Amino acid sequence: MLKYAVSKISQSLLLLFGVLVLAFFMIRMTGDPASLMMSRNATAEEVAAFREAMGFNRPVLVQFGDWISKALSGDFGNSLHFRESALNLVLQRLPATLELAVVGLCMAIIVGIPLGLIGGFRAGGTVDFFGRLLALLGQSIPNFWLGLILILILAQRLGWFPVFGNDEPKAVILPAFVLSLPVMGELLRLTRSATLEVRSEDFVRTAFSKGLRRRTIYIEHVLLNVAISLVSVVGVEFGYMLGGSIYIETVYAWPGMGQLVGQALGWRDFPLIQTIVVFTSIIVLALNLLTDLIYAIIDPRIRHGR
Numbered sequence: 001m002l003k004y005a006v007s008k009i010s011q012s013l014l015l016l017f018g019v020l021v022l023a024f025f026m027i028r029m030t031g032d033p034a035s036l037m038m039s040r041n042a043t044a045e046e047v048a049a050f051r052e053a054m055g056f057n058r059p060v061l062v063q064f065g066d067w068i069s070k071a072l073s074g075d076f077g078n079s080l081h082f083r084e085s086a087l088n089l090v091l092q093r094l095p096a097t098l099e100l101a102v103v104g105l106c107m108a109i110i111v112g113i114p115l116g117l118i119g120g121f122r123a124g125g126t127v128d129f130f131g132r133l134l135a136l137l138g139q140s141i142p143n144f145w146l147g148l149i150l151i152l153i154l155a156q157r158l159g160w161f162p163v164f165g166n167d168e169p170k171a172v173i174l175p176a177f178v179l180s181l182p183v184m185g186e187l188l189r190l191t192r193s194a195t196l197e198v199r200s201e202d203f204v205r206t207a208f209s210k211g212l213r214r215r216t217i218y219i220e221h222v223l224l225n226v227a228i229s230l231v232s233v234v235g236v237e238f239g240y241m242l243g244g245s246i247y248i249e250t251v252y253a254w255p256g257m258g259q260l261v262g263q264a265l266g267w268r269d270f271p272l273i274q275t276i277v278v279f280t281s282i283i284v285l286a287l288n289l290l291t292d293l294i295y296a297i298i299d300p301r302i303r304h305g306r
Contacts, residue, residue, distance in 0.1 A: 004296055012289045019281040024067050026277075027270045028060070037080060037268055076275040081267045086275035090257060094279075096166060097256035100249070101241040103172050104180035108237070112187030113230065119188070120195020120226075121218070131188055138185030147178045147251040164253035175252040179245055183237045187230065194229040198222050228298055235291025239284035 027037075034051035042050075051057050055066070070076070076086045111134075119128035154174065155163045162171040198204060199222060207217045242257075249258035257276055264272040 005293060008289055008292045012285045015285055016282065019278060019285075020068060020071060021064075023274045023277045023281075024064055027274070037270055071278065076278065077271040079264075079269055079272040081264070081269045081272070086272045087279070089260065089272060090275050090279050093255060093257045093260050096254060097242060097245060097249070097258060099166075099172060100176055100179060100245055100254060100256060101238060103176040104241055105183065105234070105238050107177055107180040108183040108187055109234070112184040113191050116188040116191025117195055117223070117226070119192040120199065123192075123196060128192075131192070135185035135188040138181040138183075138188075141181070143178050143181065144247040144251055146181065147175065147248055150174050150178065151251070166254060171252075175248050175254055178251075179241055179248045183241060186237060187233065190229060190233055191226060194226045195222060198225045201225075228295070231295050231298065232291050235287050235294075239287045242283055242287075243280045 034047050034054065034056050037054075038047050038050055055063060074087060078084060079086045079089055082089060115127065115131035115134065118125075119131045122128060151163055151174070155161045161174050162168050165171060204217060204221055207221055245254075245256060246258035246261050248254065249256045250262045253259065257280065261273065261276050263269075264276065
C-alpha cells in the first residue's frame, strides 16, 4: 500500500508541475503577453512601460523560474482588474463553487445510483425505461440551454426559485440540478451496467444456490462490488463539476470561480486566469489522488498490483 501511495503522489506532483508549466506559457503562445493584457487603445509607450513593469522584457526562462518560485510560495501576483492578490480573489469565490458542486453531486448520487440499481436488478421494467431516458437526456441536452429554460419556466413564470444570485438557500437548487444532470446520467448508466455485470458472476449464482436471503445477496455481494466501480467515477465527476461550472455560474450569475473565469477572460486579466487554472487543477489532482487511495483501500487487487 505504501509503495502504491508513493507512486500516486509522485505522479500527482509531476502533473502539478506540468500544470504550472502550461499556466505560465499559455499567455506566451499567442504573442507578446503585454500586448494581450493591455487595452487595444494603449499606445506603444504604455505597452512598453507595462512590459517592463511586469518583467516581460526579461529572458523567458528567468521569468519562468521567478514565477514558479513565487507560485510554490502561494504568490500568483495581483489581478490587473481588481488590483489585489489573485489568490485571495479565488479563495473568496471558492466556497460558492464548492457549495454548487457538492449539492449537485449529492443530487446526482441520490437520483442516479438508486435508479441504476433498480435498472440493474429489474432490467426492462418501467423504472429502468425512465432511468435510461433520464440518462440519455442528461448526457445529450446542453446544460446552458437547459439552465435558461428552467429560469424561464420555474423562476420567471412560476416564481418558485430566484432568477439569479445566491441570496436565498433555495437559489442553489436550479444551478445545482443543471450541473448535476450529466453526472446523474453517467452514474445511472455505470451503476446499471455494473449491477448487471456483477449479478452474472459465479459468486452471486453460488450465493443464490446456497439459499441466502435475496436482500443479503444484494447488499453484501452485489452492492459492495458495484461500489468499487463507482468510487473512482464519483471523484472524477466531482472534479469535473468544480472545473466545468463556468457556463452554469454565468447563466445563473452564481458568484463562484466559474463566473470569475468568464469575467477575467473578458477583462484579459491573465494573472487571475493563471491563478484560477492552477488552483482548480490542484483541487482536481487532490481529488483524483484521494480517489485512487480510497479505491486501493477497498479493492486489494489495486494496491497489490493485480
